[in-house]
Amino acid sequence: MGFILSLVTQERHLLTEEVDYIQAKGVEGEFGVLKGHAPFLTLLDVGEFLVRKEESLYSYFVAGGVVEVLQDRVTVLADTIERADEIDGRRAEEARQNAIEALKQPVSSQSRLQYEQVLKREGVRLGILARRRSMRHPGPIREE
Amino acid sequence: MPSLRSIRSRIRSVKNTRQITKAMEMVASAKMRKAQQRVLDTRPYAEKIYELMHRIASREKAWSSPFFETRPVQTIGVLLVSTDRGLCGAINANLFRSLVRFMKERPGVRFEFVTIGRKGRDFIRRSGFNLTGVIQGVKDRGTIEEILPATQLVIEEFSEKKNWQEAWIFYTQFESIMSQKPRHEKLLPIDPEVLTGSGNPPNGHSGEYLYEPDRRDILDVLIPRYFETVIFQRVLENFASEYSARMVAMKNATANAKEVIYGLTLTYNKLRQANITKEISEISSGAEAISQG
Numbered sequence: 211m212g213f214i215l216s217l218v219t220q221e222r223h224l225l226t227e228e229v230d231y232i233q234a235k236g237v238e239g240e241f242g243v244l245k246g247h248a249p250f251l252t253l254l255d256v257g258e259f260l261v262r263k264e265e266s267l268y269s270y271f272v273a274g275g276v277v278e279v280l281q282d283r284v285t286v287l288a289d290t291i292e293r294a295d296e297i298d299g300r301r302a303e304e305a306r307q308n309a310i311e312a313l314k315q316p317v318s319s320q321s322r323l324q325y326e327q328v329l330k331r332e333g334v335r336l337g338i339l340a341r342r343r344s345m346r347h348p349g350p351i352r353e354e
Numbered sequence: 355m356p357s358l359r360s361i362r363s364r365i366r367s368v369k370n371t372r373q374i375t376k377a378m379e380m381v382a383s384a385k386m387r388k389a390q391q392r393v394l395d396t397r398p399y400a401e402k403i404y405e406l407m408h409r410i411a412s413r414e415k416a417w418s419s420p421f422f423e424t425r426p427v428q429t430i431g432v433l434l435v436s437t438d439r440g441l442c443g444a445i446n447a448n449l450f451r452s453l454v455r456f457m458k459e460r461p462g463v464r465f466e467f468v469t470i471g472r473k474g475r476d477f478i479r480r481s482g483f484n485l486t487g488v489i490q491g492v493k494d495r496g497t498i499e500e501i502l503p504a505t506q507l508v509i510e511e512f513s514e515k516k517n518w519q520e521a522w523i524f525y526t527q528f529e530s531i532m533s534q535k536p537r538h539e540k541l542l543p544i545d546p547e548v549l550t551g552s553g554n555p556p557n558g559h560s561g562e563y564l565y566e567p568d569r570r571d572i573l574d575v576l577i578p579r580y581f582e583t584v585i586f587q588r589v590l591e592n593f594a595s596e597y598s599a600r601m602v603a604m605k606n607a608t609a610n611a612k613e614v615i616y617g618l619t620l621t622y623n624k625l626r627q628a629n630i631t632k633e634i635s636e637i638s639s640g641a642e643a644i645s646q647g
Contacts (some may be wrong), residue, residue: 216402218584220498223398238566251410252566253575276576278406279561285402289578 214283215261217270219291224270224335231262232284234277243279250279254288256331258338269294269342271335292335299339306332358629361622372611378441379604386531386597389494390636393528393587393594400587407580412546414569417625421577422515422544429464431486431511431518433504433541433585434511435525436474443599445526445534446473451534459516466518486511494593498586505581512542525588526595532602534595541584594627619633 215232217224233242235257243250259272275288309328317325411422434453436446457465468487469475478485489504511518521542527535565572 216398218399218402220396220586222395226398236566248564249413249562250566251376251569251572253572276406276572276579278409285406287403287406335439347562 213243213281216283216285217288217291218286219275219288224291227263229261229263231328233260234272234286235259236277243284245283247279247284249281250277252277252279253263254286256327256334258334259286259291269338271297273331273334274341294338296340297335297339299336300338302332302335305338356625358622358625361618361625365618365622368611368614368618369646372545372615375604375607375611379601379608382597382601382604385494386594386601389590389594389597390528393590396583396587396590400583403576403580403583407452407544407576408546410563410573410576411544419573421542423572424543424545425519426465427460427517427519429466430460431508431521432467433467433508433521433523434467434469434471434474435523435589436469436471436477437592437596438472439596440473441600441603442596443603445536445595445599446477449524449526449536450474450477452538456522456524456538466511466516468504470501470504471592492589494590494597498582501586502582503583505578508541508581508585509578518542523585523588525592528591528594528598531598534599539584539588541581 212228212230213289215229216226231242231244233240235256236252236256238252240257241252254272254275254277256273259270261268261270267307271290271292271294272288273290274285274288275290278287305328309325311331312325313322313329414422432453434449436449440446455636457463464484466484466486467474467478468489469478469491470492472490475485475488487504487507489501489507492500508521512521520540522538522540524536524538527537529535534624563569
């Protein structure tokens with residue numbers, strides 16, 4: 211028996227389903243949630259979001275937003291969510307290269323910050339893809 | 355008895371009208387489909403964040419924040435979402451009627467308005483109410499950025515200048531193509547009663563949340579998002595309502611035009627036949643008179 215997980219962004223509703231375990235990256239570090247967790251609110255960092263259901267592991271890319279954990283329910287209100295199979299590896303790689311190039315030039319501290327964020331996001335995206343390919347996350351990725 | 359020519363020109367003009375209403379119907383139905391999809395896509399987030407904010411409010415009763423604090427009401431700020439154009443049935447009229455009823459139920463309270471949509475602005479001006487702000491140029495395919503001025507205005511009036519003690523939003527909710535309902539919701543202060551009142555009890559969970567980092571930081575992220583998404587979603591609801599109402603109104607107009615054309619064509623033909631009969635009988639009686647003479 212698990213709990214109900216809802217994944218939504220402002221633009222779409224990805225899923226509402228019963229799952230056994232989730233693991234996410236909050237701004238103060240990674241955390242995992244099982245059924246019966248104490249009520250808990252946290253902000254999401256850029257990172258991989260893992261969902262386990264019946265021994266299968268599903269992977270999502272999540273950036274920014276809020277997670278609300280209740281005893282029998284977890285709601286993720288994210289700014290960006292992508293299923294692992296939706297990640298466009300080539301686009302991520304390009305964006306990362308662009309950011310690396312841009313950082314080689316002298317840039318203002320504000321745009322430096324922006325480029326570093328791009329670097330982080332795309333790094334995480336590529337990491338998810340790489341892990342998926344190396345089968346360290348062998349579960350089938352959810353097709354809706 | 356109208357002349358043949360005047361009937362003919364009336365038929366032509368009604369046919370033109372039918373063509374226009376038909377075209378408007380098709381445009382509205384295409385836009386409606388898109389708007390409906392967006393409403394359905396954005397509803398879950400808006401609902402969830404609405405619930406979340408109210409759940410926080412119900413758990414943190416002892417906690418003072420301008421957004422959760424109930425103050426004696428002198429002025430209510432109303433965000434009025436209406437359409438830019440007419441010819442969409444009675445949805446604006448119904449909305450304004452519900453607004454007037456709402457105001458009558460609260461005598462002695464001052465109302466200030468911020469409008470999204472031209473019809474609402476015109477209505478507020480015409481009625482001589484206080485118009486604090488007008489948000490223009492919000493498009494159906496727009497993004498959240500377009501309603502940011504509205505969000506900022508509400509937050510400013512409510513929590514910075516403290517002019518408003520309550521903020522409400524009025525809009526038309528999209529239920530289905532045939533049915534759109536005028537609705538109003540209290541945006542501020544965030545009132546835990548809303549959840550318990552709507553048959554949605556805080557399901558037995560009690561106690562406070564663990565916050566990570568602290569709740570100040572989380573609320574700094576949540577509150578602007580709450581406004582943006584809820585207001586934006588209501589605007590999208592309104593667009594979907596507008597297009598479905600227009601589609602239905604234009605469909606009816608097209609059907610009416612068809613009926614009118616049918617009636618006019620019938621009169622036209624009858625008149626034409628009567629004229630022919632009359633002419634024939636004139637000619638034949640003339641001929642008879644000659645042959646007898």
